[in-house]
Amino acid sequence: MADDKHEPLAALGLxxxxxxxxxxxxxxxxxxxxxxVSRFGVDWLLPSLAxxxxxxxxxxxxxxxxxxxxxxxxxxxxxxLIDNDFSASLPGSDDPVLSKLSSLFNxxxxxxxxxxxxxxxxxxxxxxxxxxSPNLMLLLDSSGHIIYANDSARHELHGGKAITGMxxxxxxxxxxxPMAPILTGDTDGLFTLEREGDSETWHIxxxxxxxxxxxxxxxxxxxxxxxxxRQEVAVWKKVIRVxxxxxxxxxxxxxxxxxxxxxLAGKLDExxxxxxxxxxxxxxxxxxxxxxxxxxxxxLPRPIKAPVDMARLCHELGLQTPFVVVGELPAEPLIADExxxxxxxxxxLKNAHESGSAPQEVAMAVRPQPASAASPAGVxxxxxxxxxxxxxxxxxxxxxxxxxxKQQGTGLGLALCREIIEAHDGRISLQNRSGGGLAxxxxxxxxxx
Numbered sequence: 447m448a449d450d451k452h453e454p455l456a457a458l459g460l461x462x463x464x465x466x467x468x469x470x471x472x473x474x475x476x477x478x479x480x481x482x483v484s485r486f487g488v489d490w491l492l493p494s495l496a497x498x499x500x501x502x503x504x505x506x507x508x509x510x511x512x513x514x515x516x517x518x519x520x521x522x523x524x525x526x527l528i529d530n531d532f533s534a535s536l537p538g539s540d541d542p543v544l545s546k547l548s549s550l551f552n553x554x555x556x557x558x559x560x561x562x563x564x565x566x567x568x569x570x571x572x573x574x575x576x577x578x579s580p581n582l583m584l585l586l587d588s589s590g591h592i593i594y595a596n597d598s599a600r601h602e603l604h605g606g607k608a609i610t611g612m613x614x615x616x617x618x619x620x621x622x623x624p625m626a627p628i629l630t631g632d633t634d635g636l637f638t639l640e641r642e643g644d645s646e647t648w649h650i651x652x653x654x655x656x657x658x659x660x661x662x663x664x665x666x667x668x669x670x671x672x673x674x675x676r677q678e679v680a681v682w683k684k685v686i687r688v689x690x691x692x693x694x695x696x697x698x699x700x701x702x703x704x705x706x707x708x709x710l711a712g713k714l715d716e717x718x719x720x721x722x723x724x725x726x727x728x729x730x731x732x733x734x735x736x737x738x739x740x741x742x743x744x745x746l747p748r749p750i751k752a753p754v755d756m757a758r759l760c761h762e763l764g765l766q767t768p769f770v771v772v773g774e775l776p777a778e779p780l781i782a783d784e785x786x787x788x789x790x791x792x793x794x795l796k797n798a799h800e801s802g803s804a805p806q807e808v809a810m811a812v813r814p815q816p817a818s819a820a821s822p823a824g825v826x827x828x829x830x831x832x833x834x835x836x837x838x839x840x841x842x843x844x845x846x847x848x849x850x851x852k853q854q855g856t857g858l859g860l861a862l863c864r865e866i867i868e869a870h871d872g873r874i875s876l877q878n879r880s881g882g883g884l885a886x887x888x889x890x891x892x893x894x895x
Contacts, residue, residue, distance in 0.1 A: 516544045523551055532559035582667035588660050590614050599667075603629075614665075629665070690737050697737075700730050749783030749869050751893075756780055756812050759788060767795045772811040772830075780825050781893050782870055790863045794829040794886050797859065801833025803883060815889065824872070824891040832883040841876055863888075 519536050526534040532555050536548040576583060576596050582603065585594035590613050600606055603625070609617055618626035628637050628650060639646045649668045654661060704727050711719035756775045763769070780787075791810070798808040809830045817823040836844060845864045860876075867874045872890040879885050 516547070520547065520551065523555070527555065527558065530562075532556075532562060580669065582665075584609075584614070584665040584667075586614060586663040586665070588662065592617065593662075602667075693733070693737050697730055697734055700726070704730070749786050749866070751781050751783055751870070753779035754782050754784045754787060759784065759791075760810070760812075763788065763791055763795065766792060767799060768805050768808070769795050769798070769829075770806060770809040772809045773813065775812050776814055776825065778814075780890065782890055783866075786866045786869075790866050790888070791827070791829065793859050793863055797886075798829055798831035798833070798884070801831050801884065803831035803833040807832035807883070822891050824889055827888040827890070828885055829888075830879060830883060830885045832879075832881075835878040835882060835884050836876065841878070844876055845874065 516536075523534045523536055526532075535552045535555060538545055538548055579596060580598055581596075582599040583594070583596045584592055584599055587593050592609055592612050592614065595603075595609050600609055603609065603617060603621055614630060618630045621629065624639055628648075632652070634651045636647060636649050639648060646669065651666045653664045653666075655664070656662070704723050708720070708723045708727075711723060756779070760771055760775065795808060795810070799805065807830075811826075811828045811830070813826050813828075815824050815826050845860050860874075864874050867888055867890070870890050871893075872888060874889075875887050877885050877887070
């Protein structure tokens with residue numbers, strides 16, 4: 447409020463000084479003309495007028511030089527702001543008005559500088575998030591040219607090469623089937639790709655918006671296979687927990703009644719009743735073990751990862767079931783939950799023997815896998831046999847809970863293997879081998895303990 451009260455006085459002072467400087471300079475010039483004319487005559491009127499005007503202008507410029515310098519500084523500062531250079535600042539002044547203008551300019555420059563810094567930091571953060579996103583992102587201009595693509599899009603669609611500047615049609619032609627028609631289409635939603643015997647589920651979404659007066663299109667592609675698999679397993683676990691709870695609630699009183707009936711039958715001395723109770727007891731015990739197997743799948747703990755010596759693990763597995771190690775085992779330890787990994791490999795080796803393969807044809811290979819555009823660095827473990835392999839229908843469902851081709855199978859073996867490997871952030875795949883047999887590949891990403 448104090449500044450507002452003194453502002454009219456300060457402005458009046460500046461205007462008064464300007465008028466005073468102009469009046470003084472012209473009075474001095476007029477006095478000079480009068481002196482020259484009175485001394486040398488009227489003939490010197492024009493030269494004296496010219497000289498007086500020149501001296502008046504020079505004196506006015508000298509008296510108003512501070513204001514002129516301040517205005518020039520303000521002009522240069524404004525030009526810097528126009529050029530997006532917000533580092534300029536104006537010096538202070540003894541004049542209240544010029545000092546206030548300089549202060550306001552410096553505050554505006556500081557605010558713009560701070561806002562630009564915040565905006566730049568947010569842009570860096572946004573770019574970091576987009577570049578590290580697993581989702582594929584393409585931004586197209588109104589002519590269909592790609593003006594932005596994140597790292598995932600470049601690696602998945604063009605082998606890591608730059609695609610900025612390409613048209614979407616040219617990129618689709620370079621990709622080929624089966625992604626090309628989906629990329630150039632106009633529909634959104636889920637679609638499935640078949641790659642190297644594996645089925646991948648993707649989701650594509652498109653959006654249009656106007657930027658700087660021009661229409662743009664944003665295309666997002668998301669790999670949904672693992673997410674859908676996790677949701678599917680979560681549903682199976684919930685179903686198993688509900689069924690196990692209900693069956694256990696029925697089995698407990700049945701066991702109690704069997705024990706009570708056995709005690710009553712002992713007094714009657716009837717062998718057939720003992721046989722009946724023995725049969726009921728064995729069947730309830732078998733059903734309880736059956737339920738417990740599914741319950742273990744539903745409450746599988748998170749892996750406790752630690753370095754695993756593959757040579758020692760293979761030796762311990764060989765004591766339980768025979769197999770052949772193909773190639774050399776890596777010297778570097780594998781980071782995993784050793785108990786769970788042993789459970790997976792033992793299950794796969796037993797399946798290989800049960801396939802009808804000759805024992806000497808059951809093999810396991812362990813090899814490091816370097817990082818690539820499609821996968822991080824890690825270790826691949828492959829269990830192979832020479833059995834009959836699997837039909838396409840069985841391959842597509844073999845990893846699902848409850849699915850089994852064995853008469854006495856529970857359908858949990860491969861499902862449990864899949865759950866353990868995916869809990870390690872890895873993946874499992876099944877493929878028929880050329881020449882007969884099945885190969886089960888496990889990929890575990892490299893990571894620190």
